[in-house]
Amino acid sequence: MTLPNNEKNHLFLGTFIHSKRLDELQYLHDTAICVNTTGKIVAIEPECDQSKAEASLYPKLGWTTHDVIVTAAKEGQFFFPGFIDTHLHAPQYPNVGIFGKSTLLDWLNTYTFPMEASMASLSKARKVYTRCVRRTLAHGTTTATYFATIHVESTNLLADLCLSMGQRAFIGRVCMDQLGPDYYLDESAEQGLAATRANIAHIRSIDRDFELVSPIITPRFAPACSADMLRRLGDLAAETRLPVQTHVSENVSEIALVRELFPDSPHYTGVYEQAGLLGDRTILAHAIHLSDEEADLVARRKAKVAHCPCSNSAITSGEARVRWLLEKGIDVGLGTDMSGGYSPSVLEAARLACLVSNHLAMPNKQADGCSQSEKEKSKLSVEEVLYLATRGGAEVVGLSSKVGSFEVGMDWDAQLIGLDMVSEEAVDDYTDDGGNVEIFGWETWEDLVAKWLFNGDDRNTKKVWVRGRLVHERRS
């Protein structure tokens, strides 16, 4: 099936903010953006209001006023690219916040495998996945890169739900033929491959050109896959040119386990390299404890990194050196990594990316072989973490020509952000539903964005569009 067009064209008016480059946000004020029925941006016009758009843009586009839905940002509102969550586990959604003092390997056995195994029930999977997609859309996540479970039926269902709810998504049936408990394992590498092919075929049947929903080849992580399975998945990636996602170098005990399980590999990253799984469409989650040699290999292969600061802080995995990765030329995006991460929000991940980068610079600790000036350099700015949340994520998922910023020819994957102005008249009036960002009126635009980053939540995400389709709207 091919995707249907939207019924109407769109005109968006007001302030648009997006990343121009890593350390710079561009502010487009009093601007008009036109989006056609295929969801594509067809015009970006500065110093333009509705009447000017009707007079000068509509004729060029062949639009008439009754073809067009007009959305104007009000005072305290702006348009921002939709967030890209480059790493999360949909079946773990009910477990968010529940991790105790565990670290990766005991966390998997205690909380994660039992929950994932329960997605064998389609009715449970429907409930969990529906809430996960709803909730992430509400937080402005227009593209999500999902790990599902080993189950074909429920993984197919996740793809169906993303398509019907309108979230751009990569859907990975999880491949794992070792390490997991008896009740939650692929029977064999062969069976795992067949199941993965069945999932790919299903997604092909609902979205022929993978315009909105795409399969992604998903070996869970090296310790959970036999060398045979990894090799077969590498071959599948070569055959299909589909993207690949997995985990790497998240936790020191995990790394030791990989060394034990794959004694012939030079290092963790080498395991994927040897299997043909390390390429320019590969997303590696975490990449915290990579050696220089590994990071150089990742860079050479143009593989990508999903940085998951909430998760890494919560289950005490480590502090990924994002600056160091970026300086090696590696594309980095953000992942919520639910439920290693506790939050469905990419904004929270961006906030934590700031804080984790600060933790790398803390004066009371010594990072491995890192001088104080290198440590200072590690700090990520507001602009940088918002880049990671949008354009950086688009690079990571291979969609940078389509989403992550506002350019003619790109898709309209966007969110309308609204911040509360403190009213002069009603200073003692507490409005429940505007969220925690309060604007007093003396702030610069840079201040507004910083306030949003640090105190914003889903209450500030008023509307969300994917491919020009309105996929979420707050009632209040």
Add this chain to the structure above:
Amino acid sequence: MTLPNNEKNHLFLGTFIHSKRLDELQYLHDTAICVNTTGKIVAIEPECDQSKAEASLYPKLGWTTHDVIVTAAKEGQFFFPGFIDTHLHAPQYPNVGIFGKSTLLDWLNTYTFPMEASMASLSKARKVYTRCVRRTLAHGTTTATYFATIHVESTNLLADLCLSMGQRAFIGRVCMDQLGPDYYLDESAEQGLAATRANIAHIRSIDRDFELVSPIITPRFAPACSADMLRRLGDLAAETRLPVQTHVSENVSEIALVRELFPDSPHYTGVYEQAGLLGDRTILAHAIHLSDEEADLVARRKAKVAHCPCSNSAITSGEARVRWLLEKGIDVGLGTDMSGGYSPSVLEAARLACLVSNHLAMPNKQADGCSQSEKEKSKLSVEEVLYLATRGGAEVVGLSSKVGSFEVGMDWDAQLIGLDMVSEEAVDDYTDDGGNVEIFGWETWEDLVAKWLFNGDDRNTKKVWVRGRLVHERRS
């Protein structure tokens, strides 16, 4: 003036959760708590519903049904002690989230002193303080320990506002006769003392016995005070027996500055000790880089620590070793430290206290002279950070016999927490205003509390009481 009583008695029914000790929450299900018109808890009855309370408790208390407001927790709701914010700066509230990559000393000059100086305007102070008190009440902060500014009038206004809005508060007129810019300094130690006495007199005039609002002696921090001013404030503390608050050992450059300014003191903590400012009613914010000798002195003097993890992470001050402080027998509470900290929420501070404690245990870094097992020990549990947010905070502000937990004879400073149940019928129905915590129905009570800690926000704080008075209620 003495405080008026409430009009009615209260009966609260349902589940009550509070800290029994540092690492244990107590869950009181199907319980009734009776609160009289002075706001005191007069009965806690297990296995009790409304009719049983009416039959057996009311007669003992001399209550009749029409004297009593009944509040029953619904499914997914529970009562929790109000939060105690042991350190925040009301005038910095408009700056939350705005700090860039600054650290303490440049942050003060760039963002903080200009904003504080502007509170010379009473109308601006009214707006800012009203929003700050409203917002923190909405987040369940029933007791707040405020730094105000050097201005007597607007500091008095903050006290008035806390009293009228019903927030239990300590109000500190900031004393600083050096370091600040010309436009924002006490003229002299003498003038600073006189201004502080004027503020104390004002609070005495509105709340004679400091039942709800109390003055607190507030030298900004050693670098901003001459030895003469510190000495005079120490004498004032001895004379009045009022509590004291200040900052200590937040930032390495600050510590170097103190060494330079006070060459005769053995260390930063020693400056306060020499001035007579280190006692059992002293609250020290941050205490990140204390030496063993300093921490032992703090413990000996029974001074308290306000741990501010949001702030310490945001302005890259360091990672306070809370476990180490606790093991020395020092009482520790949590502070939002707005606007070094970006959030008005003590729940966020508790969440970050967990994460910062994990950062102390990160495998990729070496804390000073700390073995791996000591590092692991540093991790704080859900139970422990909620203790810090309530009972720990009560110890810090010297009110542990009055607030922070539910015991007969204590004041009813409490919040009603509500978590959203995922409805079987309406799994695709997105309810905007219930917040981000989703309960699927299979969770234990411990899971619910963990979910609240990690994804809860002010939307989950349905009602807030101080001294039995309802001071906040969500509309939705």
